[in-house]
Amino acid sequence: MKIAFIVGAFPKLSETFILNQITxxxxxxxxVDIFAGFNPYEKKVQPDIEKxxxxxxxxxxxxxxxxxxxxxxxLVLLTTNFHKDPVILLKALNIFIFGKSALSLRLLYAIIPFLGKKKDxxxxxxxxxxxxxxxxxxxQLGIQGILVTTFHGYDIRLGIEKRGNIYHKLFKSCDCILAISDYNYENLIRLGADPKKIFFHSVGINLNIFPYRWRSAGFGHSNAIVILTVARLVEEKGLEYxxxxxxxxxELNHGLQLEYRIIGGGPLEKQLKQLVEKLGLGGVVHxxxxxxxxxxxxEMLRxxxxxxxxxxxxxxxxxxxxxxxxxPVVATSVGSTSKVIIDGKSGFLAPARDVNxxxxxxEHLIKHPEIWQEFGKTGRRFVEEHYDIxxxxxxxxxxxxxxxxSKYQ
Incomplete structure (x- = not known):
C-alpha cells in the first residue's frame, strides 16, 4: 500500500508514537510519504529518522x-505550478466553497505538495x-484514498472546548476515525462522530528499545532515590503538583535522599524553575x-x-x-491512564491536582522497595500484551x- 501521513510539525522529538507507526x-x-506543516528544527531528532x-x-x-x-x-507557487493542475489550484482558491481555508491560502499551500500525486x-x-x-x-479537492484520522489528546480537548463544531465536516467525510483510548471514544461520540466509523487503535512503543531491568533501592548513579518524569513542560502535564x-x-521524611529528574521542554520551564527555587529544591529537582x-x-534505567x-x-x-x-509508576487518574497502569499492581493512581x-x-513505594520488582514485572508484562507497536x-x-x-467491493 501507499500511505500519506498528514501531520503538524515533523520530525518532533516528543511524538515518537507517530514515528513508530511510520517506521x-x-x-x-x-x-509512506509525510506531509507536514513545518519542520520544527529541534536540536535533537530520533535516530530512526536517519535510519x-x-x-x-x-x-x-x-x-x-x-x-x-x-x-x-x-503567487509564486501558483504561477510555477499552474501547469500541473490548473483546475485543482483554482478550486483551492474558491472562497465560496472553502471560505477561510481558501482566503488564508492555507488550502493552496496544502495542495501544492500533492500535485501529480492525487491518485497515488x-x-x-x-x-x-x-x-x-x-x-x-x-x-473535497479531489485527493483520493481512504481518509483516516487518529485523535490523540489535545485535539479531543479542543473539540470539547469548541463543542465539537470544528470537526463536523471531518466526521462526515472521514472513512475511519481511530480512537486511541476509551476516553477518546466516548468523547468522539459526544462530539458527534458516527460510532460506525470509530475503531479502537492504541498507540504503542518499540519494546526492543526499552529493555526490562528490575531495580531496587540503591540502584542508579547515587544512593538517592531517583524519581523521573518525562513530559512536555505544559500545563496539562501538572508538573507543579x-x-x-x-x-x-x-518535609515529612527528614534525611530522605531524593532526586527528581524531569525530561522535556516547553513554555512553562521558567515558571517551574522559579517554583523549584521558591521551595528550596535547587539541589533536588533537575x-x-x-x-x-x-x-x-x-535515564529510565538509572x-x-x-x-x-x-x-x-x-x-x-x-x-x-x-x-x-x-x-513502578505513580500517575493521576485522568483520561485513560487507568488503561495503562494496573492500579496497585504495576503502580498507583491518584486524583489529579492532589499533592497529598x-x-x-x-511514600508507600519509597518505604516498600521490596514490592518494586513485582510491580516492574507486572508492568512489563502488561505493556508487552497491550502496547507492543x-x-x-x-x-x-x-x-x-x-x-x-469495503469501499471498493
Whole structure:
C-alpha cells in the first residue's frame, strides 16, 4: 500500500508514537510519504529518522505567518505550478466553497505538495483532529484514498472546548476515525462522530528499545532515590503538583535522599524553575531538557520510580515506556491512564491536582522497595500484551485493508 501521513510539525522529538507507526509501516513493506506543516528544527531528532531515510519522503507546506509574505509566496507557487493542475489550484482558491481555508491560502499551500500525486495513495492518514480537517478539505479537492484520522489528546480537548463544531465536516467525510483510548471514544461520540466509523487503535512503543531491568533501592548513579518524569513542560502535564509533592515528601521524611529528574521542554520551564527555587529544591529537582529516545531509556534505567502528575491526558506513552523498563509508576487518574497502569499492581493512581495523594503513593513505594520488582514485572508484562507497536502496526494494516476492501467491493 501507499500511505500519506498528514501531520503538524515533523520530525518532533516528543511524538515518537507517530514515528513508530511510520517506521513500522515501512518495515512491513509499505510506502509512506509525510506531509507536514513545518519542520520544527529541534536540536535533537530520533535516530530512526536517519535510519529509515525518512526525510527524503517529507513534504512541507511552509506557509509564512506574515500575510504579505504569504501572498507573494503563494503567487509564486501558483504561477510555477499552474501547469500541473490548473483546475485543482483554482478550486483551492474558491472562497465560496472553502471560505477561510481558501482566503488564508492555507488550502493552496496544502495542495501544492500533492500535485501529480492525487491518485497515488491508498490511505490518507491524518494525525490529530485539526490535520484531519485539512485531510477532509483535500479530499473535497479531489485527493483520493481512504481518509483516516487518529485523535490523540489535545485535539479531543479542543473539540470539547469548541463543542465539537470544528470537526463536523471531518466526521462526515472521514472513512475511519481511530480512537486511541476509551476516553477518546466516548468523547468522539459526544462530539458527534458516527460510532460506525470509530475503531479502537492504541498507540504503542518499540519494546526492543526499552529493555526490562528490575531495580531496587540503591540502584542508579547515587544512593538517592531517583524519581523521573518525562513530559512536555505544559500545563496539562501538572508538573507543579509533582514538584510540590517532592517538596512535601522531603518535609515529612527528614534525611530522605531524593532526586527528581524531569525530561522535556516547553513554555512553562521558567515558571517551574522559579517554583523549584521558591521551595528550596535547587539541589533536588533537575531539568534535563528534551532528549532523544536512547537518552530517555538511559535515564529510565538509572531511576527508581516514575511519576506523571498530569491534569489532562489521553493515553500517555511515557507510562508505557516506564513500565516497559520495569519502573513502578505513580500517575493521576485522568483520561485513560487507568488503561495503562494496573492500579496497585504495576503502580498507583491518584486524583489529579492532589499533592497529598501523590505524596502518599510515592511514600508507600519509597518505604516498600521490596514490592518494586513485582510491580516492574507486572508492568512489563502488561505493556508487552497491550502496547507492543509491532503488533499494533500489523493491526493498523488490517484496518487499512478492511477499509479499502469495503469501499471498493
Amino acid at each position: 513500522g509501516l515501512l518495515e512491513l513493506g509499505h510506502e 529509515y531515510k525518512i526525510m527524503k519522503n517529507v513534504y512541507y507546506l511552509n506557509m509564512p505567518t506574515n500575510k504579505i509574505r504569504r501572498v507573494f509566496k503563494g 495513495y491508498d490511505v490518507i492518514h491524518c494525525q490529530f483532529g485539526p490535520n484531519g480537517n485539512l485531510g477532509a478539505l483535500l479530499k 509533582g514538584i510540590r509533592a517532592v517538596a512535601q515528601l522531603l 531539568f534535563l531538557g528534551p532528549m532523544g529516545q536512547a537518552d530517555v531509556v538511559q 531511576a527508581n520510580l516514575f511519576l506523571l502528575p498530569s491534569i489532562a491526558e489521553a493515553l500517555p506513552v511515557s507510562l508505557m515506556e516506564a513500565q516497559a523498563v520495569g519502573l 495523594a501523590l505524596v502518599e503513593r510515592l 509491532k503488533k499494533l502496526n500489523q493491526q493498523l494494516v488490517e484496518i487499512y485493508r478492511n477499509l479499502i476492501n
